[in-house]
Structure formats: C-alpha cells, structure tokens
Amino acid sequence: MSETGKKYLENLLGQAVNSLGFSVSEIQISTPEEKFGDYATNVALVLAKQAKKNPQEVASQLVSKLNEIDVSKVFNEISSVGGFINFKLSAETLLHNLLEIHKTKNIYGSSQIGKGQKILVEYFQPNIAKPLHLGHLRTAIIGDSLFRLFKFSGFNPESDTHLGDWGTQFGLLLFSFKKYGNIGIVEKNPIDELNKLYVKINTEAETDPGVRELGKAEFVKLEAGDKENRDLWKKFKDWSWQEFEIIYKDLGVRRADHDWPESFFEDKMPAILVQLKSKGLLKESQGAQIVNLEEYNLGVAVLIKSDGGTTYLLRDLATLIFRKSQGFVKQYYVVDVRQSHTLKQTFKIVELMGEIILKEAVHVAYGFLTLPEGAMSTRKGTVVGAKEFIASVQQDALEIIKEKNPGLAEKESISQVVASGAIKYFDLSHNMKSDIVFDPKKAISFEGNTGPYLQYTHARIHGILRKVKDLGLKITVEQEFNFTHYKDEEMAVMRKLHQFPEIVEYATVELLPNVIANYLFELSHTFNGFYQAVPVIQETNEQLKSFRISLIIATAQVIKNGLNLLGIEAPEEM
Numbered sequence: 174m175s176e177t178g179k180k181y182l183e184n185l186l187g188q189a190v191n192s193l194g195f196s197v198s199e200i201q202i203s204t205p206e207e208k209f210g211d212y213a214t215n216v217a218l219v220l221a222k223q224a225k226k227n228p229q230e231v232a233s234q235l236v237s238k239l240n241e242i243d244v245s246k247v248f249n250e251i252s253s254v255g256g257f258i259n260f261k262l263s264a265e266t267l268l269h270n271l272l273e274i275h276k277t278k279n280i281y282g283s284s285q286i287g288k289g290q291k292i293l294v295e296y297f298q299p300n301i302a303k304p305l306h307l308g309h310l311r312t313a314i315i316g317d318s319l320f321r322l323f324k325f326s327g328f329n330p331e332s333d334t335h336l337g338d339w340g341t342q343f344g345l346l347l348f349s350f351k352k353y354g355n356i357g358i359v360e361k362n363p364i365d366e367l368n369k370l371y372v373k374i375n376t377e378a379e380t381d382p383g384v385r386e387l388g389k390a391e392f393v394k395l396e397a398g399d400k401e402n403r404d405l406w407k408k409f410k411d412w413s414w415q416e417f418e419i420i421y422k423d424l425g426v427r428r429a430d431h432d433w434p435e436s437f438f439e440d441k442m443p444a445i446l447v448q449l450k451s452k453g454l455l456k457e458s459q460g461a462q463i464v465n466l467e468e469y470n471l472g473v474a475v476l477i478k479s480d481g482g483t484t485y486l487l488r489d490l491a492t493l494i495f496r497k498s499q500g501f502v503k504q505y506y507v508v509d510v511r512q513s514h515t516l517k518q519t520f521k522i523v524e525l526m527g528e529i530i531l532k533e534a535v536h537v538a539y540g541f542l543t544l545p546e547g548a549m550s551t552r553k554g555t556v557v558g559a560k561e562f563i564a565s566v567q568q569d570a571l572e573i574i575k576e577k578n579p580g581l582a583e584k585e586s587i588s589q590v591v592a593s594g595a596i597k598y599f600d601l602s603h604n605m606k607s608d609i610v611f612d613p614k615k616a617i618s619f620e621g622n623t624g625p626y627l628q629y630t631h632a633r634i635h636g637i638l639r640k641v642k643d644l645g646l647k648i649t650v651e652q653e654f655n656f657t658h659y660k661d662e663e664m665a666v667m668r669k670l671h672q673f674p675e676i677v678e679y680a681t682v683e684l685l686p687n688v689i690a691n692y693l694f695e696l697s698h699t700f701n702g703f704y705q706a707v708p709v710i711q712e713t714n715e716q717l718k719s720f721r722i723s724l725i726i727a728t729a730q731v732i733k734n735g736l737n738l739l740g741i742e743a744p745e746e747m
Contacts, residue, residue, distance in 0.1 A: 178212075178671070178674065178675050179202050179212065179675055181247060182202055182212055182214075182260060183200055183202065185239060185242055185243060185247075186200050186202075186214060186216060186235075186239070187200065188242050189235050189238040189239045189242055190216065190220065190235070192238055192242075193234055193235065193238060195220045195223075195224070197216060197219055197220060197223075200214060200216050201214060201215060201216070202214050203215075204672075205257075205259060207665075207668075209254070209259045210250065210252075210259040210260050210261035210262075211260055211261055211262045211668060211671070212259070212260040213257055213258065213259045213260070214257070214258050214260075215256070215257055216235070216258070217229075217231045217232035217235055217253065217256050217257070217258055218256045218257070220235075221256065228255070228256030229253065229255065229256055231256070232253035232256050232257070232258055233253055235253075235258060236251050236252065236253050236258060239251050239258075246263050246265065246266075247262065247263060247266045248260045248261060248262060248263060248266075249261060249262070249263035249264065249265075262668065262671065264656075264659055264664070264667075266671075267664070267667035267668065267670075267671055268654055268655075268667070270667070270670060270671045271667060271670065271723060271724065271727050274670060274727040274730055274731065275723065275726065275727060275730075278730060279730075279733075279734060279737075281673070281674075281730060281731065281734055282325070282673045282674045282676075282677045282731070282734050282735075283325045283326065283327070283674075283677070284325075284326050284327055284674065284677070284678060285326075285327035286326050286327055286678060286681070286682070287323060287326050287327035287328030287329070287681075288327060288328075289327065289328070289329050290328050290329060290502050290503065291328075291329045291330075291331070291500050291501055291502055292323060292328050292329070292330050292331075292501055292502060292503045292504070292505065293330070293331055293332070293333060293496055293501040293503070293504045293505065294316055294319055294320045294323065294330055294331075294332045294333075294505045294507065295316070295332070295333045295334075295335050295504065295505065295506050295507060295508075296312045296313060296315065296316020296317065296319075296320075296332065296334070296507035297309065297312050297313035297316060297317075297334050297420060297426065297429070298312060298334060298335045298336065298337055298508070299334075299336065299337065299413070299417055300336075300337035300338070300342070301336065301337065301338045301343070301409050301410050301413040302343070302346055302363075302364070302367040302368070302371065302409040302412070302413055303364070303367070303368055303371065303413075304364045304365065304368050304416060304558050304559070304560075305416060305417060305419060305420065305558065305559035305560065306558060306559055307542060307543075307544065307559060307562055307611065308509075308541075308542055309420075309559060310420075310424065310542070310559055310562075310596065310600070311509070311539055311542045311600055311605075312507050312508065312509065312539070313420050313424065313426045314424075314426070314596070314597050314600045314601060314740065315507050315537070315539055315600070315601070315605050315686065316332070316507035316537075317426045317427050317740045318597075318601055318686040318689075318738060318739050318740050319505065319507065319537065319684060319686065320332055320427060321427075321737065321738045321739075321740060322677070322680055322681040322686065322689075322738055323681065325677065325681075325738060326677065326678065326681040331430040331431065331501070332427070332429045332430050332431065333429055333430070333431040333432075333433050333496070334429045334431075334432060334434075335433060335434065335435070335492065336410075336432065336434035336435065337434070337435055338406070338409075338410055338434045338435055338436045339434070339435035339436045339439070339483075339488060340392065340435065340484075340485055341385075341388060341389050341392050341482060342371075342388075343391075343392055343395065343406060343409075344388040344389055344390065344391035344392025344393070344394075344395065344482075345371065345374050345375065345378070345384075345385065345388030345391070345392075346367065346370060346371050346374070346388075346409070347388075347391040347392070347395065347402055347405060347406070348374060348384075348387050348388045348390075348391045349370040349371060349373060349374035349388075350367070350370055350405060351391075352374075353370055353373060353374075354366075354370055363409075363412035363413075363415075363416075364412060364413065364416045367409065367412070374388065386480075389478075389480050389482060390480070392482055393480060393481055393482050396439070396481075396482065396483065416560075419559060419560050419563065420559070423560075423563050423567075423589065423593065424563060424593050424596065424597070425590075425593050425740060425742065426740065427740070433492070433495075433496075435485070435488045435492075438488050438491035438492055438495065441491040441494075441495055442483055442487050442488065442490075442491050444491075445476075445487060445490050445491050445494065446462065446476065446477070446487075448526060449464065449476075449522075449526065452525070452526060452527075454522070454525055454526065455476070458473070459479060460479035461475050461476075461477060461478055461479045462475075462476050462477035463475050463476065464476065464518075464522050464525075466518055466521055466522070469521055471514070471517055471518050471521055472514075472518070474486055474518045474522060476490075485515065486515060486518060486519060489515070489516070489519040490519060490522060490523060493519060493520075493523050493528075493529070493534060494523060494526075494528050497528065497529060497533070502533065503532075503533050503534075503535065504533065504534050504535070505535050505537050505684075506534070506535065506536050506537060507537045507539070508536060508537070508538065508539075509538065509539055509540070509541070510538040510539065510540055510541075510606070512536070512538075513536060513538055516534075516536045517536075519534075520534045520536075535684075537605070537684055538605075538606065539605040539606065540605070540606055540607050540608035540609065541608040541609075542600070542608070542609055542610075542611060543608070543609075543610050543611070544610065544611055545610055545612070563592065563593075563596065565613065566592040566595060566596055566613055566616070566617060567588050567589055567592040568588075569592070569613065569614075569617045570588040570589075570591040570592040570595065570617055570625070571584060571585065571588035573591075573617065573619065573625075574587060574588055574591065574747060577619070578746075578747065581746065581747065587744055587746075587747050590628070590742045590744055590747075591617075591624075591625050591628060591744075591747060592617070593741070593742070594624035594625060594627075594628050594736070594741040594742065595616040595617045595623060595624045595625055596616060596624075597624060597739055597740055597741050598616070598623060598624025598627070598690060598739065598741060599611060599612070599615070599616035599623070599624065601686045601687055601689075601690050601739050602622060602623075602687055602690035602691065602694070603687055604685070604687050605684075605685075605686070605687070622690075622691075622694045624736075624741055626694070626697065627693050627694065627697050627732060627736060627741075627743075628736070628741070628742075628743060628744055628747060629747060630697040630700060630701065630732060631729055631732045631733060631736070631743040631744070631745070632743075632744050632745055632746050632747045634700075634725050634726075634728060634729040634732075635729060635745035635746065636746070637704075637709065637710065637725060638722075638725070638726065638729075640710060641710060641722060644710065646710075646718075646722075654716070654719075654720045654723070656717070656720070660706075660707055662702060662703040662706045662707050663703065663707065663720075663721070663724065665699050665702070665703065666696075666699055666700055666703050666724055666728060667724070669692075669695060669696045669699050669700075670696070670727055670728065670731055672692065673692070673696075673731050673734070673735070676688060676689060676692045677689065677738065680738075686738070686739060689735050689738050689739060690739060692735065693732060693735045693736065693739075696728065696731060696732065696735075697732065700725070700728045703724075704725070707721065708721075709721045709722060709725065729743075
C-alpha cells in the first residue's frame with residue numbers, strides 16, 4: 174500500500190480527530206466518484222452524531238485541522254460536502270508515485286502484509302483417467318491467480334494439486350476395464366478410451382444397481398493392495414499426467430509445489446480414525462463409521478462405508494491435518510461450490526478434534542462454468558474437453574492476429590499467449606462466486622473488457638516506444654517534472670496508477686482477482702483516452718514529451734504487473 178495513500182490518510186485523520194478532542198474507534202475511508210477526489214471519509218458524520226453537533230460544522234473544523242497537519246501537501250485539496258470530507262492528491266504526490274513505478278518496476282504494487290506467513294493454496298484437482306474439461310480450468314485459473322497475489326503481498330505460499338486418484342469411481346473404472354477394456358486400444362488413446370469405459374459402466378449402473386456394488390468391491394480390493402488393481406491404477410495415473418500437462422504448457426498455470434494426491438494419505442487415515450475414536454467422535458451406524466454433526470446442522474459425516482471402503486471425507490481429514498503438520502498456518506481450498514457441505518463437515522470435525530481453529534482452513538468457493546450449450550457431465554459423456562477448447566480459442570486468436578497484424582513474426586506463439594489470456598481474463602474478470610457462461614467470441618475480442626484488449630494496450634505502448642527509439646529520441650524517466658499545469662487526461666492516468674498498490678492489497682485480503690481485472694480495464698481505458706487526446710511523440714516541448722513518455726512507460730509497467738497477478742502474459746507486440 175502506498176504510504177501516501179490510505180495509510181497516510183488514516184494517520185492524518187487520527188491526528189486531526191484527536192487534536193479536536195474527539196474520539197473514534199474506526200475511521201472508514203472510501204473511494205468517491207472521480208469528480209470528488211481520490212478519497213473520502215464519513216468520520217465527521219460519526220463524530221457529529223456522538224457530539225450532537227452539525228455535521229458540516231464538524232467537517233469544516235476537521236478540514237482546517239487537516240490542512241494544518243498535512244505540511245507535506247500530499248493533498249492539494251481537502252474539502253467537505255454535506256458532512257463528507259473529500260481528498261484530492263496533489264500533482265507532486267502523483268509525480269512521486271510515477272517515479273516510484275520507474276524505480277521499482279516489476280515489484281511496484283507489492284507489499285509485506287503477509288509477513289512471511291507460510292500458507293497453502295490447493296487448486297486444480299483433476300481425477301485420474303478422466304479428460305480435463307472446461308470445469309477443471311476454473312480451479313486452476315483462480316488458484317494460480319490467488320497464489321500470485323499472496324506471493325506479491327508478502328506471504329510465503331506453496332501449492333498442491335491434491336489429485337483425485339482414490340475412491341469408488343476408480344473401482345467402477347477397474348471393473349469396466351476388466352470387463353470391456355482392451356489394453357492395445359486403450360494405450361493408443363488412453364484418456365479418451367478410459368473415459369468411454371467409465372461412461373459405459375455408469376450407464377449400466379443406472380439400470381443395474383449390482384454393477385455399482387461390483388465397482389465398490391474392486392475399490393476395496395485396490396485399498397487392500399490387490400496387485401492387479403494396483404498395477405492398473407498406476408498405469409491410469411501415468412497416462413493421466415500426460416493429459417494434465419496442457420494446463421501447464423498451453424494455459425500457463427504455475428506447476429504445483431507439492432504432489433500430495435488422495436492416495437498419499439492412504440497410510441495416514443488409520444491414525445485419524447484412532448484419534449476420532451479416542452475423543453468419542455467416531456460412531457458406528459449400520460456397519461459404517463460416522464461422525465454425527467447434526468447438532469451443527471451438518472448432518473452425518475460417513476468416514477468408512479459399510480463395505481469397508483474409505484470416503485473422500487476421511488482422506489480430506491488426513492490431508493488437512495498432515496498439511497498443518499508441515500507448518501502451514503492457513504490452507505485455502507479453491508474448490509467449486511458443490512463441495513461446500515463436505516468441506517464444512519471436514520473443517521468442523523478437525524476443529525472438534527482440536528487440530529485447528531476454523532480460520533485456519535478457508536473454502537474459496539467458485540460457481541459453475543458452462544458453455545452456451547449447457548452444463549457438462551463426465552458420467553453422461555457431455556464433457557467439453559479442455560484440450561479441444563483451448564485449441565479452438567488459439568485458432569480464433571490466430572485468425573484475428575493474422576487479420577490485424579499480417580506482418581507479425583511468431584504468430585503461432587503469440588496466438589497461444591493471447592488465447593491463454595482470453596480464457597483466464599474472462600474467468601477472472603467475473604466474481605468467482607458467480608456462475609458464468611463462457612462466451613468464446615466475447616473472450617477473444619480485442620475490444621471491451623477482455624484479456625486481449627489489455628494485452629493489445631500493453632503491446633500498443635511498446636509500439637509507441639519502438640517509434641521513439643527509431644526516431645533517436647532519448648527516454649529519460651527518472652527525473653523530477655514540475656509543470657504549472659497538467660491536462661486532465663494526464664492527471665487521470667496518474668491517479669489510476671497511484672491506486673494500484675491499494676487495489677492489490679484489497680484483492681488479496683478479500684480473495685477477489687476480479688478487482689485486479691476491473692482495475693486494469695479502467696486503467697487501459699483511461700490511458701487510451703489520454704493517448705487519443707494528448708500528443709506524445711509529436712509534442713514539441715521536449716520536457717513535456719519526456720514526461721508523457723515516462724507516463725506511458727509507467728502505464729505499461731502497471732498493466733504488466735497486474736496481468737502477471739492474473740497469470741496472463743503481456744506481449745510487447747501482437
């Protein structure tokens with residue numbers, strides 16, 4: 174957070190309030206409409222109510238005191254309107270911030286609010302032997318962005334995929350493979366063929382309950398160490414990781430620090446059961462082992478099924494406790510909203526065990542993602558494959574790039590960068606809690622609130638800078654500028670740039686990457702308005718030209734920093 178921003182203002186207001194003999198427990202600072210300034214506070218209204226005075230009178234007193242205290246003139250205008258106090262940053266403050274951007278470059282906007290806390294972000298939890306589909310992209314995209322925000326804000330984050338490689342569904346697949354599978358055919362196209370087998374057996378199970386029981390039996394054998402089932406299961410895992418590489422290679426998601434799949438906790442589950450039993454939490458019900466959470470309105474949590482098979486919930490308990498033992502003070506689960514009930518059960522049980530307090534485990538729930546065609550289901554075989562989907566968006570991006578810039582070198586690689594940015598930005602520009610319908614045409618557009626629009630703005634700035642160099646103009650950015658007047662468009666860009674550190678902090682604390690996305694769109698829109706209205710290369714005043722070049726370089730830097738927090742590359746040409 175900028176020291177000349179909210180923190181400075183909080184301190185300034187605190188001094189003014191105290192010097193006038195008032196007392197307030199909390200000072201709220203907001204961002205008003207641009208015409209009113211950069212910050213606003215309702216503290217005068219709060220104090221007036223306490224003292225039973227006229228709000229405008231209290232506000233006027235505070236404004237006078239604030240102007241006395243702000244000796245450095247961080248604000249060039251402090252005014253009151255109807256009891257609200259508005260603050261407008263001075264040009265000197267904004268220029269100082271501009272130089273700070275040039276000085277700090279890639280770390281501008283970063284902070285140490287995390288104080289080095291070791292935290293874990295769990296995201297991208299695919300299941301083995303199943304193709305990646307559009308739904309898997311959301312956890313990977315959101316989790317990757319949150320990880321980047323945490324890192325940028327001074328936390329010490331690590332990540333885990335928590336691969337789904339255990340459970341009854343693998344028993345069903347094993348049963349189907351043994352009954353219908355042909356190893357020669359499956360090896361040629363493993364994931365698609367295994368998925369066909371999975372869909373086929375689930376279709377049978379819908380009309381014949383006995384099929385599901387046979388699948389459960391195969392999983393029990395797998396847990397018991399049956400060699401045939403173990404060997405097949407290992408093949409399924411190896412094949413699956415080949416498929417999952419697309420997330421890292423084509424989409425550019427950061428690889429996880431840890432590979433602790435469900436099966437990793439196989440030997441850790443018995444100790445959980447012993448601990449639950451010793452605390453009187455584990456009960457038997459109709460042959461199953463359960464924890465009764467009805468008094469917490471969380472129903473009954475089944476840990477061991479009546480057939481002896483373990484449940485996802487038991488593995489989640491072992492996972493959470495193990496990861497805490499590794500020194501993580503907080504764990505963030507980037508998992509869709511459908512898992513809310515299970516995770517609430519998990520967190521409550523671990524709390525009852527005395528292993529954590531609830532704030533140490535956070536479910537970052539996100540809504541459903543669909544295409545205009547509707548929802549997807551692996552069991553029904555209506556999955557939209559991630560590989561095909563990404564390839565389709567890349568092709569669309571390539572066609573647009575060919576049309577817009579036919580002379581561009583490396584069109585293929587740039588189209589991959591643009592496609593990845595389009596997919597990620599479309600997701601992250603929405604509040605993650607919302608259900609969204611992915612519109613490929615809108616996502617890949619170079620106009621409007623899209624990833625390609627931001628990437629194009631960044632590339633456009635670098636195009637301007639290439640012209641500057643071609644003309645032999647000297648770019649001097651680390652100098653003090655002091656003009657008697659700045660154009661509104663220049664001030665607007667400087668004000669937006671100044672907001673970035675506070676935007677990053679808010680997005681990190683509130684777990685809202687969409688705040689970064691929306692800010693970047695506003696910044697790009699403001700910059701484009703500036704560039705259309707104000708000459709840069711054509712400016713005849715050399716000092717003014719240098720200032721404006723300095724301004725566009727800073728804008729490109731902040732766009733790059735913000736896009737990086739969303740996991741999006743910022744190409745210099747496209």
